[in-house]
Amino acid sequence: MSSIIDQAKKAKEASYTMFSLSSETKNQALLSIANALQERKLDIFEANDEDMVLAKQTNLPMPLQKRLLFDESKLSTVCEGLVQLTGLEDPVGKKLLATELDDGLSLYRISCPIGVIGIIFESRPDALVQIASLCLKTGNAVFLKGGSEAAKTNRILAEVISDAATASGLPEGFLTLLESREEVTEMLALSDYIDLIIPRGSNAFVKYIMDHSDIPVLGHADGVCHLYIHEQADIDMAVSIAVDSKTQYVAVCNAAETLLVDASVAGEILPRIADALRQKGVKLFGCEKSAAMLSVPQVSEWHQEYLDYQMSVKIVENIDKAINHINQFGSGHTDAIVTRDRVAADRFMNDVDSGNVFWNCSTRFSDGFKYGFGAEVGVSTSKIHARGPVGLDGMVTYKYKLIGNGQIVDDYAKGRKSFKHRPIDDNQ
């Protein structure tokens, strides 16, 4: 096998030829991949069986074994996903801006692929199919590294996808599968060839990637989300949103980890919320006052992502203190306010420095599918490039195309001509 740097060069070359793939070619390739996966399913299931046998022998925890399983049901889901993706608008080639700089000199800002994307994900083999297909739809070549538990499944999936894609007109080198950690370490240094890294996995893992590469990273290290109950909150709504934000699914990044309650209503509201949360099995940790009020232990660390049936509680003097607390201890992911007061809500949504700021609804709404993006690449807590849930448009960039008929700058510099800067309305 060739070295990582040679494969990265090949991926870069492939990415150049992918810049001008038509929507038809890309959609046809997605359908061919779905067909090929179905045709090769017995081989795929056999490879997955081998991974599963090893997983059982090595006592891989049951939740990970469930994620590792690639059966008829998961195959069916990924194939549905491939077909759905063909129905989404092509994110490449969109006209984002059009200006006539002068007669016959037209400027267009056009969306285009980024180039080569490196994606590192954990043990679910279905993620490999999803990720490869998102890259194909956005015209990017991809370096993929999955969990080692799924090595055999990933290998055959990558082979089937790669073969079907190249048979449909994608270039060799569109998809490269990395198989060891050493290869990932090598990849992190290849900023000349890899344009963006999207890590999926534990916080510690994402943070490691961010700290060890010059390549831009799209992702979030953690989700310390807050729910703030304002003095003008509707009590029933506050209880309902608190329960949903904390317990609807505790193991995800947009679950609320900290409850902030305005001091003026804490005596009335906090016991009711605490009761409702306890009924769902949530263990609370409080600030000095709330710990005393609710007879719970004190919080040891406010930047705490439990991902479990546990929650921090703090009584705050006013909205200023709430916003300060969130900006100091949050992770810029998702934070919500419950209030009847529009001025307070606007204040909160403007001043909280997070990608998702909510008013009177659950923190659990922040993801690409709920937002209607059709696909989700990840959730970004970065402020650069893409923020919040990222759909296909987070995997493209843009370029400026300027089309003239011989114009030179000297004519404008010397005043023989002048710029007109008229927006172009046509759909040329």
Place this chain on the structure above:
Amino acid sequence: MSSIIDQAKKAKEASYTMFSLSSETKNQALLSIANALQERKLDIFEANDEDMVLAKQTNLPMPLQKRLLFDESKLSTVCEGLVQLTGLEDPVGKKLLATELDDGLSLYRISCPIGVIGIIFESRPDALVQIASLCLKTGNAVFLKGGSEAAKTNRILAEVISDAATASGLPEGFLTLLESREEVTEMLALSDYIDLIIPRGSNAFVKYIMDHSDIPVLGHADGVCHLYIHEQADIDMAVSIAVDSKTQYVAVCNAAETLLVDASVAGEILPRIADALRQKGVKLFGCEKSAAMLSVPQVSEWHQEYLDYQMSVKIVENIDKAINHINQFGSGHTDAIVTRDRVAADRFMNDVDSGNVFWNCSTRFSDGFKYGFGAEVGVSTSKIHARGPVGLDGMVTYKYKLIGNGQIVDDYAKGRKSFKHRPIDDNQ
């Protein structure tokens, strides 16, 4: 003076209160700054005189002395710039997307400031005023470091701007002036407080910043721009665009550095272009064939940014070879094709991996003012966040605001409700 980290914390706090500055407050502050600069102009000129005296004593090269001078004319230009900036649309608070996820649950993607921007620039003191005002207009707090030759001028300009801004409602900590290289080195490590760095200066300098900080950098290290003369080129147009691209202003990043000529027309076109360039004083360096044809020395290195009356020339077999050469040796800045053939032009513009790809016009057109952006923050060769000439919208990011009336995710997960994802057309 407090330490850099304390100042960065203060800037971060200031940035939070800047999230909700009104357009009126920002524009009023810009006008107050213009007035204050005029009122304090004698003090400013005196400080500049001291810098100029030192510059002469230390034999600062004449071009740098010219850049360092801050006189009535430069003051007038920066004040005009401040007034013009008040006329531009506020880049903050723009609705970029609006979707009703369900009845009474509305999602908005709203542009907002990034936070704290670190800007490092060379000896022109007028750049300080321009940069501070761009940051103010976009609602960002700013860390500024100018050239040490302009220390006294920068100090008084920063003081006047800071005082006028805070008197107009901007927070203390909006503007921080750094005065030593050690402080810049410290700043590069403060990724918790500084969200984006915009370096202006030499390639080596920008590259140093990019290599020595985890903070995202907006800028370009170099501009190795190409002009490709296709076999279907109009000869007169090719000559005119070549002369303009190379010589209209040689010391800038969008000047062409390499001329690529299709082999089938090189015999006819290349001598004419070479003559026209030589008349402007351009020294040529060729590939083996063109060096022989034109009797010039051979090129030693194709990734060469001359920024001078010098140019590399290469005869290429066809458009594929031209595109490959550009993608291999270019810097992703600006590359142009001259041709009558629309298919070839489209091919070139799609497959050349650069921020600006031009057809039948000079490479010198790629900048924010010529593009009609009203202001230019810089030119980016990165593909992430902002690419090509960057206007005010490169200094903002966005957040998602979700406004409901008590919605919880459990209702959608359990099928009691379903998403509608209707675009919102109103201008609410």
